[in-house]
Amino acid sequence: MQRFAYTGRTQGGEKMQGFLEADSAADCATSLMRGGISPVTIQETSQSERRNGGSGGLSLFAPTVKPIDVQLFSRQLYTLMRSGVPILRSLSGLIESTTNAALARVITSLKESLEAGRDLSTAMRQHPEVFTPFYVAMVRVGEATGRLDEIFLRMFEHLEFERETRARIKEALRYPSFVMIAMVVAVAVINVFVIPAFAKVYAGLGAELPLMTRILIETSRITLAYGWFMLAGLVLAVAGFRVWCATDAGRLIWDRFKLRLPLTGSIIQRSTLARFARTFALSLKSGIPAAQALSVVAEVTDNAWIASRVEQMRNGIERGESILRTAQTAAVFNPVVLQMIAVGEETGSVDELMQEVADMYEREVDYEIKTLAARIEPIVIVAMGGIVLVLALGVFLPMWDLASVAIK
Known part of the structure; x- marks a missing residue:
């Protein structure tokens, strides 16, 4: 879409001006007239204006919209709409x-799109x-469903939970x-500076070195000779991994692997399932059928593998299966959750029980x-002890051998 700057007048003669996104100037005029504005001038903005958001400054130093800004925007919009303020007046006040x-420009764009007859979700x-x-x-x-104010409150709570979770992690x-x-x-400094110095000393003595020392010396030699190539290979490997994860197959495999990581896998899985349960409960509470609600959940789930399980549940419900049956087939919920789903289907309160699941x-x-830090600390201590042990044996063991030979 292109961005157009327009001026016009309302039916009451009031002058209006702003920006509007449309496929062409004709579409822009149609949208304005649909919103009750008679266009006077319509002009496409330049590329620089579109990049800078019409601010005239450098985009590199332009302010950005942070998650906390979106969170506060959701809370403020909920408060205004809950008080009976119309959506357009609420956006004007914000x-x-x-x-x-940057957020002001985004809200201005939302307001202009609403005035042109678009839905808020389409504008967002x-x-x-x-x-x-x-x-x-x-x-x-x-x-x-007509519960837009409640949605903004739920989004505020959801964003608050995610922000606190990221901060705690x-x-x-x-x-x-x-x-x-x-x-x-420390290992890099020892490899580059310390071990080569010891290697020269040991070479001058002409004694046979222990296996651990020979391994350290050879590792240091390879690091000095091919360090830049190893670094370039690491960068290329990371770039290739990111490209692979961007593909559908790669993302599916990687997202499934993340759920099996020793320390963080359970956190990722439970937080994703909490989002699933909360979104599903909110959709059902809003009156959306289960199959359509699962389509929304699959679209917003940030883990491709769990999203595929949710789509499998949706397909099962469309074939006439129960939610419990499809949840059992998906194999992502524990028995307690499955029991709560079963009770919810029997009592007709799946939305309330899914809220409890979340x-x-x-x-x-x-x-x-x-408890994450407490579980990581022993691993860090063991790793540090292992590195110190290897370095101590590799560097000082030859000295001990040479000292014992000299004493004899």
């Missing part, structure tokens, strides 16, 4: 109150760098990360994150 220029889809597919899909659910991994970085730097998974994620 444009004036926000301190982030034009800003994928701000609103995720999950956010857009939930807004679309809110528009279809970073806090738990901060100390082990520093230790691992220090270990890598709360249960979130409590488990919270507990595992709190």
Whole structure:
């Protein structure tokens, strides 16, 4: 789509101006007239204006919309709509109150799209760098069910949970990360500077060296001779891995492998299933049929393998199977969750029980994150001890042998 700058007048004669995205100037005019605005001038914006968002500054230093901004936007919009303020007036108020220029431009674009007759979810889809597919899909659910204010509250709570989860994970991994970085730097310095110096001393003595020392000397020699090639190979390997993960098959394999990682796999799985359960419960509570609700869930699930299981559940429901039967076939839920699904189908309260499932998974994620640092510390200590042992044996064992020979 192209971005057009327009000026026009409303039916009451009030002058209007702004920006609107459309396929052509004719489509832009049609959208304006559909929104009750008679266009006076329509002009396509330049490439630089589109890149800079019309701010006239360098995009490199332009402010960006952060997740916390979207979170606060959701909460403020919920409060305004809950108070009975129309959506257009709510957006106008947020444009004036926000301190982030980038977010103000996004809200302005949303307001202009609504004035042109578009849905809010369609307008948000034009800003994928701000609103995720999950956010857009939930807004679309809110528009279809008339519960848009509730959707914004749920999105605020969801974004708050994800923000706190990321913060706790970073806090738990901060100390082990520093230790691992220090270990890598220490090993690199020893390989490049220390071991070559000892190798010259040992070579001058002409004595037979222990196996561990010979391994360290050869490792140091390879590092010095081919270090840049090894670094380039590592960079190419990482780039190739990212390209492979971008493919459908690669992402499916990698996302399934992430669920089996020793320390973080269970956290990833439970947090993904919590999002699944919460989204499914919200969709069912909004009156969406189960099959269509699972389509929304599969679209917003950020793990390709679990998304494929959700699609399998949807296909089973479309064939007439029960939710419990399809959940058992998907093989991603534990027996407790399956029992709750069974009770929900019997009592007709699947949405309420799926909400409880989401709360249960979130409590488990919270507990595992709190104990993550305690589980990582023994591994770090063992790794440090192993490296120190190898270096001590490789560097000092020949000295001990030479000292014992000299004494004799």
